[in-house]
Amino acid sequence: MNSSTSVSMWQHTMHHFSSTTLSALVLAYFMLLNCSSLILACTDTTLATILPNNGYYNTGTPDHILQGHEITSLTTRNILQCAGKCTGDELCVSFNYSPDSKVCDLNSETHTTQPASLVPQIGVEYYYYDWSKFTGCNFISPNANCVQFLHPRLPHGTTRIEFSVKTISDAFVVLSPENRVVDPDPMYVIDIGGNGGADIFVRQCKGCSNAFNQAVPNLELSDQHYRRFWITWDSGLIRVGKNQDTESLVEWQDPNPLPVDVHYIGFASWYTHIGDWQLHSFCDPPWEWQTQ
Template sequence: MKSMVILFMVVKTASCVRFSEYICDEICFPDSAALTSSQSSLQCARQCLGNDNCRQFLYHNHQESCLINGELCCTGWKLYYTGSQVPEFNKSSVLSIATPANYLHPYYSLTSYGITGSDRTFLIVDVKGCGDAHIGLSKIEMDSSNPIASYEIVIGGSNNTWTYVRKNGDHEAGGHDAIDCENYVTFWVTWDNDVIRIGRGSELRSNEILSWSDPDSALDVKYIGLGTYALDIEWRIYL
């Protein structure tokens, strides 16, 4: 995305500092532990200038969040930097997986790729297929001895017209949405604070399709898997 120059009148040793703005477009999620609250990009700029090691900062207007010297330039964020060149950022890795139709026996576990529910509470995926793409969340590993996930997010179910959550095979909540046979469609899934949410796009908690809480127990997600029913599905997972 092309950057545009803006001017912040921020006093530091009686001088003005000019920042350039860059609109981020990488599909990723920044480290939440490093975020600070900030009501405006100007406040975030002041935080940066008060830090001798600050090279640039990122600001999210909707979340009112500031990130000093962030390593990822993620969609929904704006980068502010000094100098004439946009800083180079780490690119999020993308894992491509094709899951042939197998009627969910078993789910394809992501543990071997280093993706588990023990160290994350979200997943961002591109999905391509004609329907019935399944994301499994489970407290025990999904393999031949335990083929079904504790919780299932079904994207493009019911002849590619419906997206819903299942618990132990029973429908719990749903909303209208579908996938595409020819093109990738991006979805996000989160399961923090004992709530499963799913939405369209790469920005978490935007364009939400549905949310659901288990009335019987707290969520205990340790493993993540991908599943297909009668149709082949192609996935791109953002690590």
């Protein structure tokens, strides 16, 4: 069944469901659409792409609207199409939908980041992206010319990412204020396994020279087995660790911290290698994760 056929089926049955039931169907529908391969291509101009928005839109308080953070307002056929518009917009993290007028407002913020902006409005339903139900936990990075960013923006206050990766060397993690790569825009680019798998580098833009370089003897990157790492950042302090270790493998304090906030995280591999990633942040209950 293709996407257009499934949309027609949903439209045919929509009249038989309450608003609450329809909200649940929105979640299931977009889970099905996002169960596809995550090998994506970048253009030569952007050097970046957006991973599919894999997760749930959870309904907030009925008869409320998030006000003052509108990206765009449009009329859609139904709530499914409204959710699809938000899914396809790299800045959208929530939306307001009116079942009567079919007006769909895409928002760049949520009630968690802007609680005062959630105000009563009769007849409007407010939905937000729930990172706790994120399902885009496995993806492939083709090469270093293509940085793949998580979508949507990270939850407010995020300063840590945990992941496992299968690659022989050079697992790149990008901490960026935007979901794009345009040199020399400031961002932290962390290369785990540079120099043939032996070092960890940190750069302050994608094309910059290394601001930090340290040999790490026990990285043990492999293209056959996942290796688990964590990265934290805070006011220019970058720490990279492994497994459940509380001590970091490397730690670097940027003497001139970049004047940017980290809103997006991107992933890439070396030019001749493919990276196989498992994201643990937003995906694993703490009792389930393990190192392979």
